[in-house]
Every structure is written in structure tokens, then in C-alpha cells.
Amino acid sequence: MADANAEFLHGTLDVLILRTLAWGPRHGYAIARWLETTSEDAIVVEDGSLYPALYRLERRGWIEAEWGLTETKRRAKFYRLSPAGEAHLRQRAADWARFSAAVTRILAPAT
């Protein structure tokens, strides 16, 4: 199960991060926790892939970063979605929906 997850996550990790941030700015740890929680631990992001992904996304301009304080008054780097990131997310989401629908059709048992 974990291996299959890893395959799906490669390349879709970016989209997941963007989707997470659509709900509001978060720091890196919060993104990881949110993904684990929302997917009910089905998706476990290896922490070591998360941060490089975040840096890449920041460089591409889809997310923006700002240092701020958490509720517990600790310094953390918060990420938020940029307008370009929003547009990219919408497009990738649509692509994914089409893709998964197509796969579902193929995998559907013949009736």
C-alpha cells in the first residue's frame, strides 16, 4: 500500500500541496499533518520529499512564503497559494478528474 502511494504521490505531491494551501496559509509541518489527517493516513508524505517540493513550488511562483508566528508564538515559515498557483491548481485538478474518470472506466468490471 505504501509503495503504491509513493507512485501516486510522485508528481501529484505538488498538486496536493497546492490543494492544501487552498484552504489557507500553513507552515510545512501543518501541511504534512493536514494531508495525513484528511486522507486518514492513507497518504503519508515522507517529510524528506515535502520540503524540496515546497521549495520547488516557491521557485516556480505557485506558492509564496512568509515567516510568521504560530499560535504558540514560535517562528515558522508559512506558505500560501499565489494567484498563479490557484490557476495551476484548478487546471491540474481538472486534469486529474479526467484522468481518474478514465481509469475508473477502464477498471470498471464489465457488466
Add this chain to the structure above:
Amino acid sequence: MTPQDAAAGWQRWLPPRLRRRAVAARVDEELAFHLAMRAEELEARGMTPERARAEALRRMGDFQRVRATCRTLGEAKERDMQRAEWLTELVQDVRFGARQLARTRALTLVAALTIALGVGATSAIFSVVDAVVLRALPFEDPEGIVRVLGVSEGAEGNVSSATFRDWQASARSFARIAASVETGVSLTGRDIPVLLQARRVSADWFAVFGVRPAMGRTFLPEEETPGRDGVAVLSNRAWRANFGADPAVVGRTVQLDGRAHHVVGVMPPSFDYLDEADAVWVPLALSAEDRANRGTIYLGVVARLKPGASLAAAQQEMDGIATRLAAQYGRQSPPRVVVRRFADALTGKYRGRLLTLLGAVGFVLLIACANVANLLLARGAARARELAVRAALGAGRGRLVRQLLTESVLLALLGGATGAALAVLGVRGLVAIAPEGVPRLEQARVDARVLAFALLLSVASSIVFGLLPALRASRLDLQEALRQGARGNTGAGRDRVRGGLVVAEVALALVLLTGAGLLTRSALLLQRVEPGFDPAGVITARILLPAASYPDAARVVDGYRRILEETRRVPGVAAAALVLMVPMADDAASVSVIPEGRAWTEESRVPVGLRLASPRYFGTMGIRVVRGRDFTDDDGAAAPHVVIVNETLARKLWPREDPLGRRVSGVTGGPGDPQWAQVVGVVGDVRDEGLAAPPTAEAYYPVAQAPPMIWPILQRSLVLVARAAPGAGGVADAAALERPLRAGVARADANLPIADPVTMDEYLASSLATARFMTLLLGALSGIGLALAAVGIYGIVAYFVTQRVPEIGVRLALGATPRGVVRWVVRSGLRPVAVGVVAGVAASLAAARLLRGLLYGVEPSDPATVVGVVVVLGAAAVLASFVPALRAARVDPATAMRG
């Protein structure tokens, strides 16, 4: 904005190493935060703190690699951001700069135009000079080509065949050494026989210059033998003019001097630079006896230095060889030998003029830069307030500097682009208006090096003088800047700088104008110099009798007699004669003679220009017969030998006595057989070497009495001179005689070619052409320099007026008349001009001394010229000050004082 974000702001300015550390620190902080949170989560699930931390670390995977990846990505992002920001700022600066320039449109235009004139004029003129004088010789490594000259009786020149062979055998400094002699060949076997200038060359000659033939080959060593020398190499010009650019010309047989020659090669067009007249090259084939001849001096020697050999080393070696040979052969070997660079001979004539022009070009550039500096300083001062305000509002000093820098560069580029266009047009214009006869002018192209240099200079001066006020202003206290009022007091210091610039400009312009004035006066005086002959309606053509048909002296003399007869019969010919060479034709022949009564020693020999002349030559050429008589037909071979001398020679030989009846030795006279000739006439001096050079001593001997042995040396060649009878309008048209002359000569001998006829007017014009052209260029440069200086004066006076508007208002209110105001403004504008004039006059007196070699008939300190120049400059300055002065007079006192 948190303090950390502000920190990120200034971190941008950190050097790369510190920036990387900042990025690394932030990466570490972020990852540490994550690990801490993960560890807390795990602790909350029941792990021990140590196990929680370890587990958190494990979940991170390869921690070091993550860290490194994030760092790299972080640095990359920083760089991207920086670049984007830099680009945005640049675009902003450019737009801002353009707007600023547009706001002060007049000043921008004037500054740009100044730069354009400076860059354009100097590039154009330098390019033309480069083409005419400096163009690099199109040979392989031209620096290594030298001429080796034998020095005897004080003159540098040719050597004998035996001497050349000795040099060839013993000189080690040269990779190749070759000899040549000019000659003429008649190209026959076609409808019109043509006389071509040719050169007999030894086999290595082409190799000395390192130029490969465009078609075919050059000579082989064995072709230097008589009998095997029936080959020829054509010049590109001759190939086009006489062979119709036939692509199959190599291998064709042509009749040169009545002998068949195979064309073995054609040289490329670039080789035409070498000697613009050489049409054909044939091998220097000498019999064994001629090869060993040490007495006849006629070969010019060129050589190529061995790679690594210096000119000085070659000179040293040749000194040793010359001494050895002189010891062995005495008088028959040149006592001294000189090795000179080949290129010097081509530019040496023009060196003085060239340096003058370059100096003038430099001056104009300097004046242009001073002007631009002035304008920018004025503008900078006016903007001091604006800059101080912007600095106070938070614009970083660096940003301000960059904006001003962009503005200056924009201005420089605007001016520079216009200047480049001006340069191209200028070159074309100069070529169009240049007088006839300036060599290689049609090859003038805008020289990229000079353009680049001028552009660089203008950009540099724009930047320096655009920035200077900015740097000063950005340090200004805002309060102080605002307090100094809307106009902003410039302060005495800056005014002094600008005044100083005007002084410099005026001085430079004065020097330029003085130089131009002196040269112009020289040129005008030169044109009025009497050449000593009357060129109107005289046409000349060189004739060369081939040895085959005219083997001995009697036949040569008779042949020429028949030619003269036929020529005199041609309708339209008022007079005709023959002479060895005509004045100003760049020909030379000299012998040394001794007047009767002196001992036959080396020192008493007098070198004179040798002239053979037929009867009525002086009348045909319009040369005055001062005393005695002209030659007559009675002065034949059997009659007593006679000679006619010119005034210079008469003065030299018999200073205060009557030369008529005296005797001098003949052309080939020697101690044993002087061949005395009696002086029967004295003729006026002729400016043989050009109007500027003093006339030389000349002796004329009758053609009929020329010693037989001299004809082969002279190649049986004389020049036919004919004067046209005045036509319908009273004007004698020499050029119209060309075809009748050819026909006349053909009637005397159908196979006899004549060289291209040239009128004496053309010779006269070409001797003046280059000098006139250079003077024209200098005049143009001076005009530009004057215009620029006037603009500079206008600028500073206009600025002065703008600064002093309140003061002008006060004066007007207190009762000053507008005329008084005008006078006051003009006077203050002229103050720096006066200083400049004084400095300029002093400088030009010093500089003019350098011109002495180029001047004719005027002293470098010619007072008339200096006064004239000062008047012109003063008038221009007054005019330039007048315009803003008038504006000052129209100031409304009320508004002025309100400030």
C-alpha cells in the same frame, strides 16, 4: 512587515557568501521547527523524548540531502528574484530617464547633437585619412618588408646589379631579397598599341610582399635567364583595362616590346596599392655581363626580414657588408647602406599633415566633451533640489545614482547613434567634395575602431559629468536644498568649473582656427606660385621606342624627328616638342657635371637634373628664355655641343658672371673625355617637384647631341609635348588633342604605342590635390569646433541668466534699461571667453610652430591670421551671448522678484 522580512530586504545586498549562509540558516530553522513539531506529536503519542526525536529524524529520510537540496533551491530562488528585480528596476530607470530627458528637451537635443557632431566628425575625418594615408598595406606582415638603399653622394637610392648579387649572397637578416627596375613596355598586336608602365623584377620579388597571385603563378628562378624570360604577370588593373578581365588570360601570348610573352599570372586587386602605375611585371633577365656590372646604378632593392630579425639588426649587418664591399671595390660600391621600412615611404610624405589632422580631430573631441560636461553640470545643478527631496523621501543613494547613470547613458547612446549616422554620411560627403587626384579616396569607409573610441569617450564623459552633480546632490541636506529656493544656488565652486570649461573650449577652438587659418593661407599662396611654365592647353605623352626597331642612336633620333614632324602637322597643334621628362610628373633623372675650370674631384661635381630637349621645347611649354637662345635644328650630332642651363644652375656655377659662353661637361663626361658643351642659353626655373618645393638645378642638352650610349639607359624614351591652338572661345583644349596625337604618332610608326596622355593642368592639380584636401578637412574641423564652442558659450550664458532672474528683476525695477541688462549679461558671458582667448592665443603660437613644415609663405606667428581668428571667435561669442541676453532684457521685474 516583521523585522525578519525587513532583514530579508537588506540581505539582498550581501555578498554571495553571506547570502548563502543566510539561506542555509533559514533552511535549518525551518527544518528544525518541523522536527521539533514532529517530535512533540510523537511524544504526545507516548514516545520518550529521545525516541521521538530519533523517529522524527528518521522520517525526514536522508536529512543531509534534504538540507542540501533545499539550500540549493533556496539560493536559486534568491538569484531569480534578484534578477527579476534588477530587470524591473532597469526598465523603470530607462523609462524615467527618458522622461527626464524629454522634459528638458532643448538641453537634451543640444547635448545629443554635440555628442553626435563630435563622434561623427572625428570618425568621418579619421576614416578618410586612414584610407588615404594609413590603410594597412595588404601584404603579409607589412612590418617585415624593408627597402635596402645604397647611399652615394648623399642620396639614397638604387644600386648596381653586382652589388645586389653580393647582398643576396651575404645578407643573413633577410628571408628574401629582390631587385626591380621600372621600365615601359609597349603592348602591341592589337588595334591600338599601348605603352604600359612595367617593372622588371627578380624572381623573389613577389615573395617579398607575400601576396599570392589571384590567377596563375609568379616567376620561377630559371625565368631570370635571357631567353627563358618570355613570361609576364599582369596587374589586376591592367587585366581589366587591357585584357577585358578575360578569365582565360593565363596562358595567352602577348606581344611586349615586339617579343612574345606568355601570361603566367594575374595579381589580385589589393596588390594595386603597391605602385598604382605598375601594369605588368616581367623577369629581370640579365646577361652574365650585365649581372656582373658594378658601375650602372639602377636597381631598387626590397627585402623581407627573417621572422625575429629586427630592423636595427639588419641595419647593423648591412653596415658591415657595405664596409667590406667598399673596401674591396672602392668607388664602385656604395659607401653606406640604409635599411628602411617599406611602409614609411608611403606615409612619410603625409606624416606632418596626418599628425596635424589627428591633433585637430582630438581637439574637436575635447571641445565636444567639454560642451557636454558643461550642459550636464548645469542640468545637474538645477536638479539638486529635486534630488535632495527624493533622497529624503527614501530613494536609496545607490538607486539615485543608477537612475542618473541610466539617463546619462541614454543621452550618450542617443548622441552616439546619431553620430554614427553622421559619420557614414560624412565620409560619403567628403569623398564627393574632395578635389581630383587624392589617392585611394574611394576606398574610405567608416573606421570601426575610431567610431568605438569616440563613442566610448562620449559615454564616459556623459557618465562622469552626469553623475558628478548627482553625487554631490545626494549628500546635500534636504533642509538646505529647500532653503536655497526654487532655482537652487549652485555655489561658486560649480560656476568656476563651468567657467573653466568654457575657457578651455574657447582656447581649443582658437588653436584649431589658427591652424586652419594658417594652412588655408598657405594653400592660397601656394596656388599663386608661378610654376615656371604655362600649363594651359599643353598635353604630354610618353613614348618608348622599342629596341628591336630602333637599335642605334641615329635611328632613335631620326624616329623622334619623324614623330615631331607628324605631330606638328596635326591641325590644332600650335607647337610641339620632345623632352626627357616634364615637370611635376614624378620623374627624375640626374647626372653630375663639372664646369670648365674646376678640378675633376668628387667634391666639385655638381648634381643636376638631366633634361634632353628638342628645339622649341621651351616655347611649347611656356618656359621663359632669360638669356641667349633656344636649341635649333642646326644643333645636330656633328655640330659643336651646346647646353642650356636654368637660372638656379647658372647661379650655382657662375654666381655673378655671365653664363653664356661658359662650358660644362657633357652627360657622360669624365676626366679623360669631358665632352664640353657650351652654354648658349639660360631659361627660367621650373617647379619640378611641386609648387611647394624650391626649384632644382637643371641642364638641358639637345636630343640630337645625346651620347649614343645613353639611349638604352633611358630606354629610348622621351615625352612628346604639344600645345593646343586656342579654339573658338579663345580657350586651348588640351584634352581634345589626345586622339589626333595618337594618330600622328601612328603615322610615323604604326606599331608605336604612347602612354596615356596627361595634360599639364592635371599634373598641376594633382600636385596640389592632397594638400588642398587636407586643408579642407582642417577647415571643416575648425568650423565644427567653433560651432561647438559657441554652443558652449550660449549654454553657460543662458544658465547664468536663468540663475539670476531675480537679480535681473531687481536691476530692471531699479531703473536699468533693457539695453543695459543686455550689455551686462553679454559682458559677464564674455569674461571667460576673454580668458580663453588669451590662453588660446598663447597655445596656438606654441602649437603653430609644429606646423612650420606644412606652411608655405606664412610664418607660424602670422599676426594677420591670429587677429582674424580672434575677431571671428569674438563675434561668435558675442552672438552666442546675445540670445540669452535678449531674453534677460524681456524679464518682467514683478514676476522675477516674486521668485
